[in-house]
Amino acid sequence: MATVIDGKQVAASVIEAVKNSSEAFEQAVGQKVGLAVVIVGDDPASHAYVGSKGRMAKQCGFNSVQHTLPLETTQQQLLDLVASLNADPAIHGILVQLPLPKHFDSEAVIQSILPEKDVDGLHIVNAGKLATGDLKTGLISCTPAGAMLLVRQIHGGDLSGLNALVIGRSNLFGKPMGQLLLNANATVTMAHSRSRDLPGLARQADILVAAVGRAEMVKADWVKDGATVIDVGINRVDAPEKGEGKTKLVGDVAFGECQAKAGAISPVPGGVGPMTIAMLMANTVIAAYRSADKEAPTF
Secondary structure (H helix, E strand, O other): OOEEOOHHHHHHHHHHHHHHHHHHHHHHHOOOOEEEEEEEOOOHHHHHHHHHHHHHHHHOOOEEEEEEEOOOOOHHHHHHHHHHHHOOOOOOEEEEOOOOOOOOOHHHHHHHOOHHHEOOOOOHHHHHHHHOOOOOOOOOOHHHHHHHHHHHHHHOOOOOOOEEEEEOOOOOOHHHHHHHHHHOOOEEEEEOOOOOOHHHHHOOOOEEEEOOOOOOOEOHHHOOOOOEEEEOOOEEEEOHHHOOOOEEEEOOEOHHHHHOOOOEEOOOOOOHHHHHHHHHHHHHHHHHHHHOOOOOOOO
16 A cells, blocks of 8 residues: 655645745845735636735745736736836745736746746746756746655655656646656656557656646556656546535546555645645745845755
């Protein structure tokens, strides 16, 4: 039976380290770490996410500033706000909550954030630094960074000799996850909807990372005995056992059956999810230290 990787516990240890780094920064510089979160419109899920990020930032001792803009905000007004936050020395991290309403060019907004304040790690400069193996000066996308910490819990920092498979090639997760695994010396295969014999590829993987958005797609017969399985999927499915009209969250991995084969497995919920917000806080404190020309902490 696999070890269940406790993302909440790992995230809590990251947050504790962020708090300590945040306090040390304030003592050294005489200024709090500053995070600005921008949300446009009234999507309830986005507001819930932003609320949890704001609460976590305050818990970390940050100066957390939220800009809530109405749905009718124009592209130019949003770009002007980002420009003012770019110019504000008290703000070290800028996060624009996605998805933006349909009338926005989201990519243009993300690319308008200064790379050194892009705590979501989505700017093309930060993506490029990761792709060229520069983990020292860029900011890494939060979910892959969090998933990589979970891999490290099991295997340590050096993955030499291990085969890793990432199912999913999105710019948000799949590609940066592949780069992080490669940087740690794993032999990496990137799989996707056009890959042939996905189960066969999976059975060769010592580390299997699933990020396709298809509920419980990865079955037990895909998993190599003793493999580490990291489930990044979040899918809401019907749960008639809970009552009529009820739903539950499941990952891209059929957890119950795969747990019997794997050596270690991350659950949904409670695995990668808590890590994403923890790494957002870590990126913000890293950005603050760099802005003051101080040695940034590592997580």
